[in-house]
Amino acid sequence: MRIGIDASAMLVRSAGVKSYVWNWSRALSDAGVDVRLYPFLPPGLSLDHEHSPLSTPGTLLRLLAVRAGHASPAFVDWTTPACDVFHASNQMTHLPRRAKITATLHDFTCWRVPELHTEGNLTADRNYAQFVLRRADGLISVSESTRRDAIELLDLPPDRVTTIHSGVDDSFFDAAPLRRPKPYVLYLGTIEPRKNVETLLDAWNALRADLRDAFDLVIAGPMGWAPPKIQARVRAESNYLGYVKQAELPALTAGASLFVYPSLYEGFGFPVVQAMASSVPVITSNVSSLPEVTGDGGILIEPKSVSQLAAAMTSLLEDESKREQLGKRARQHADQFRWSRCAERSVAFFEKVI
Numbered sequence: 001m002r003i004g005i006d007a008s009a010m011l012v013r014s015a016g017v018k019s020y021v022w023n024w025s026r027a028l029s030d031a032g033v034d035v036r037l038y039p040f041l042p043p044g045l046s047l048d049h050e051h052s053p054l055s056t057p058g059t060l061l062r063l064l065a066v067r068a069g070h071a072s073p074a075f076v077d078w079t080t081p082a083c084d085v086f087h088a089s090n091q092m093t094h095l096p097r098r099a100k101i102t103a104t105l106h107d108f109t110c111w112r113v114p115e116l117h118t119e120g121n122l123t124a125d126r127n128y129a130q131f132v133l134r135r136a137d138g139l140i141s142v143s144e145s146t147r148r149d150a151i152e153l154l155d156l157p158p159d160r161v162t163t164i165h166s167g168v169d170d171s172f173f174d175a176a177p178l179r180r181p182k183p184y185v186l187y188l189g190t191i192e193p194r195k196n197v198e199t200l201l202d203a204w205n206a207l208r209a210d211l212r213d214a215f216d217l218v219i220a221g222p223m224g225w226a227p228p229k230i231q232a233r234v235r236a237e238s239n240y241l242g243y244v245k246q247a248e249l250p251a252l253t254a255g256a257s258l259f260v261y262p263s264l265y266e267g268f269g270f271p272v273v274q275a276m277a278s279s280v281p282v283i284t285s286n287v288s289s290l291p292e293v294t295g296d297g298g299i300l301i302e303p304k305s306v307s308q309l310a311a312a313m314t315s316l317l318e319d320e321s322k323r324e325q326l327g328k329r330a331r332q333h334a335d336q337f338r339w340s341r342c343a344e345r346s347v348a349f350f351e352k353v354i
Helices: 016-030 056-071 073-079 119-131 144-154 197-206 209-214 228-237 246-254 270-277 290-294 306-317 320-334 339-353
Strands: 002-006 034-038 085-088 100-105 138-141 161-163 184-188 216-220 239-242 258-261 282-285 298-301
Touching (some): 002 016, 056 073, 100 144, 144 161, 184 270, 197 216, 197 228, 246 270, 258 270, 258 306, 270 320, 282 306, 290 298, 298 320, 306 320
Parallel strands (some): 138 161, 184 216, 258 282, 282 298
């Protein structure tokens, strides 16, 4: 079986999608699939969310190829690797005509909460639905929540959408915890409106002073398109680390006493599952895919409720044994989210499409 995967996300700044493409393509290769990365990317690339793994000339050449493919179906046919199935992304408007077409549904946040996105994001997702999703022979949804959204919002035939949960890198299951001067509560993710960091800051400030003295609030992730006021608060009211390299994430996550993620919408929720894999207790939102992926490994709260979030943090920060018990359950639940399992189910999906 030969699978072509549009890996153009590897060339630009990206978080969740870039991690998905990188880990998923490696897991498929380990499962015996002949994987070819478009646009003519070499195997064995490193993962850097902020930068391309290629040289500047190599990156520009491939980005030009992607742009040329927007204008010419013939160019796409010429540059696409020979394959049984081509797995497209939202970077494509024309699709290769010599292979079955599949794609991954990551989330429908641009439909559910469009007010939290830039116009560029909205346009990209609308084009993805028009040019790729409605024409694909089969679609992978990263959660059952996202599958339901796809069927409802795009009126896609249910039998064309298969839920295959994403995975978590094995390094999160085995990481040695990072040691900092004080124990810490961790948030990890891009600072943008959908992540609801403002509520986290409000809840943190609502905690008793002795808890805030005993623990640090550590926020990690690139500064996205959050309003300037929120950016200023993050820098002033937390230990803000900015972007953290992929290799450093497992230790940072495993070292946390508590992981807090009050997102307003997630298609899957990589940071939550990474924390659970690291045996870290989780507090997250009771919306979208988050209850599905969290299971009994975390506490669910109404994401806009400062009082609920503050109460949940207080209950765990006051009780170390409760944190340990919840962390153990989280680790057990996260074991189902392995990239090897994702690859196994993906192979069966591709065989069915073929």
